[in-house]
Amino acid sequence: MFIPSILEYRKIKILSEKNQHLSAHNHELQVEMDELTKNNLSFQERLSEYETVIEDLDTFAFTFDLTKNKWSIFPDANSKAARDNIHEGLYLIEKNVHPNDRMHFTKKTSQWLSGQFAAFEYRTLQPNGEVYWKELRPYPIMDSFDEVERISGIIIDISDRKLQEEKLAQMAFYDNLTELPNRLMLKNHLKKVLSRAKRKDHDFAIMFIDLDGFKDVNDTLGHDVGDALLKDVAVRLTSSVREEDLVSRIGGDEFIIVFEETSKEELEVISSRIIQNIGNPYYISEKKAHVTPSIGIALFPEHGDEIDSLVDHADKAMYAAKSNGKSNYQFYSPELMFEHSQRESLIVKFRKIFQK
Template identity: 45%
Template sequence: MKVGKMVWLLAIIILLVINITIYITVPSWQNGVPLSLLSFLYLFPIWMYYKENKLLSIKNKESKLHYEELLKQKEQSEEKATQLGQFIQEIPVPVFSINMKNTQCYFSESLKELLNLNSSILELSHLEEKVHPIDKQQFLKDKKAWLSGYPSISRLRLQGDSHHLLWVEIRTKISVNPSGKVDSISGIVIDITKQIEIEENLKQMAYYDSLTNLPNRIMLRSHLKKVISRAKRKEHDITIMFLDLDGFKNINDTLGHDTGDALLKEVANRLNCGVREEDLISRIGGDEFIIVIEETHKEEVKMIAERLLTNTSKPYLLNDQTVYVTPSIGISSYPDDGHDIETLIKNADKAMYLAKDRGKANFQFYTEELKTYQPEESLLERIWKFFQK
């Protein structure tokens, strides 16, 4: 028998005993009835106690069931986490998952192999440590976004063994609970090294001369737009040198195109040695080159031009033959000789033809006297056509 029923049975027995005692000891029923009714009042606290006890019993039962349910969910969660970890490890692609509730981190075997990891305890820092220093800031920015609930797609370089660089694309998916907190972070690490190499090759083909590896016309135009914009903003000078090789056509015709190509390669190397690291040398076609120099004064420009003349005029040993070429150089400057690309190129071209008229193998600055000067039209027309494309 339950405790509650026993209490009520005992209370009724006591009530009966009291009432029997009242009717025996009280001679008048008028006095006995009120006393009898009054005796029932002692059942009220027992009833209240019984009701409160019953409510507590129900709550305890509900709490116990809730606890058992939570315990069951925890066991299921741990079992699912273990299954997830095993599943991720067996996935044949580089993926990772981070459970933010227990900070457990899972890496697939492919990702471990990619990162060359042997540790049994895995953390996101293992991936972070492999990120190239140049891209570290980008990774930390992405990581902060993940922890805030925002997925990302980013390209980063990873350092492999022997400082081998690996380009990867990291794509993440963030799981956020109804309260806005991040439950998990999942990601895939895609090796895009070959893709980057292809892109670089296409960029090389699009923006660089295939023979000399110097920037081509397209890159020259893009570069000039930037430097002129920068010069306007910072109010500094730009120098344009237009260089044409004297005697190149004769060498190309008599000794063949292979020798001519070898000569152009060597000229490109010597030009690179004669300018500063930040200067740009572009081959715009044939034996014509344009050099862009920023933030220089006239005396320094003269020194660079003289150095280019000296370096380029030295004899070349090509295919067991010694050949000679000299440069004619025309020079214009921003803002004195023009404020746009076409004007600066046109004026440098005029100055270059003046150098040819004055015996070749020299350099000339553009002056106002050259404003009406009309050199041979062929080369100038080619330049105009190039910049109008």
Template identity: 45%
Template structure:
């Protein structure tokens, strides 16, 4: 606006000079000699000032835009770093990682450390989980969406479960240019899963595997035994004298006794053997890759350990085990046969002196155990599992 005023003023002065030349009778030709250069000069001045004004205005606009971008970037960074769930972006071309500050809450590593060395987080992964993580990372690098659950060591020596969800971004040639994703702390979820698994598969009183867990274990053990052609033994154990303890000392004393029995049974077998509780005073053992001589040694050790007195509420309590044993493959090749024959052998031992063990033989084929035997309880569990799998 100021430039227009200046040029307008120059124009008025020029017209005034032309009028003056006319008054003093100078020719029009002389006036043109003055006016044309003056007009050219005004045009040049105008153009320069206009260009200068454009540059000034452009610089001002750039300053405003930069300031706005800086403010927006600061706001973005504040939001980015305030997220509870860490988010990240890894660029392949320059191997640059951006990750939100919340990674420090999830893992025992600083934002700066992992940005400087993007692969540093792998050092925190539990040794048992590293192979799984490496396999999943290879799957991701092939361009596939990936979800990885793994454990890390935290600074307070606690175990944390993390879930990394990553998505690769490809260019027009289908080459990976970037990987984006999130990292979730799923420790509470895993703890809840463990509790639910404990309730589903383990006896609440003794913490031994329950019927459902026993069935699943035996099913897998039989598959291994068939594949590797090795023996497998099933032991059924029933406590002689437990009912008397329950009736005379009460159920709390009976529960304490069962927990102590469970401990002694676990101490009597090998580390790799399964010790489970079917219910009441009835237990089951599953032993893989074992010969008859070793089974007899274990059975005798169980009898000796369980027959030793227990101290319940300051009183000495005595019970004894009756043990029935069946073998794969000689006494059965499927779960039902092994369970039924171990059940028959156990009741034979119970009705013939107690505090003893008995291997199943063909002589027991026609032997009929009581109606509410261990075999019937196992059959009920198998039937329930079958009906559930059909739903």
């Protein structure tokens, strides 16, 4: 039987202690590895959730390292690694920017690359022709010398928000039935037209149109037919004037058209065209309807130098046209003879609108 010497016993004891120490160290390493594996799995789960959120929001993030001239975009289907050349990364973002917004986009990116930071909106044009709205939000990361070191940011799809804004604007400034500008838009437009006319010393005209026979259409054929007829009238009026002229519906069967920089002779031609186009028969739901326009026209500055007086004079000229047999046009003149109506005058309606 082998009996170790004292020296050998000490060696065995030392080796045993080392083994125990190594075993304990290995256990600690295993615990650390398990913890790292756990943390990595948690990180991968959070990363997967982040990717899902990014994809669901139609959003992607970017970062530009100005010191290393490197960029990365997330998610990027082509590569997860950072690439050289910041301008290449900018091109990846810019390539789908709408041509009409490209100059604006380039100006903004130049600003925040040089240290000026502000979110901005722009449109993108897809290969299939669809247009989307995006919002770019850059965030600066500064170094110890207060210089821009890195620019990170996100690009968010805001198309739904823009669509909602357009709907609200449509409701606020356009007539629900005909989709023509309403009184509020007409008010704003006339203010601008009057300001331009006074500043540039040019004329403009206000044409007021009332439909003869519209009440009979409503009474005999029903309001649905009357509404459909008004929609058709709106289309015919728009096609009868110039592209730059504003056609508005101010209520009921009343319309106002604003003409800038036109002559009296041209207004006569347009008025005759409106009378012919509006006077043609309407075939709606297998029913035939007929209305004619009575047209009153007031000129700036000949018939007034403020909106109230011009609208009032166009209203009076329209009544003179009705008194003269309807289906005709009449320019305002102080000598005009016209019949007074029991309805609320147009000028009173306009004063109410302008006071809001």
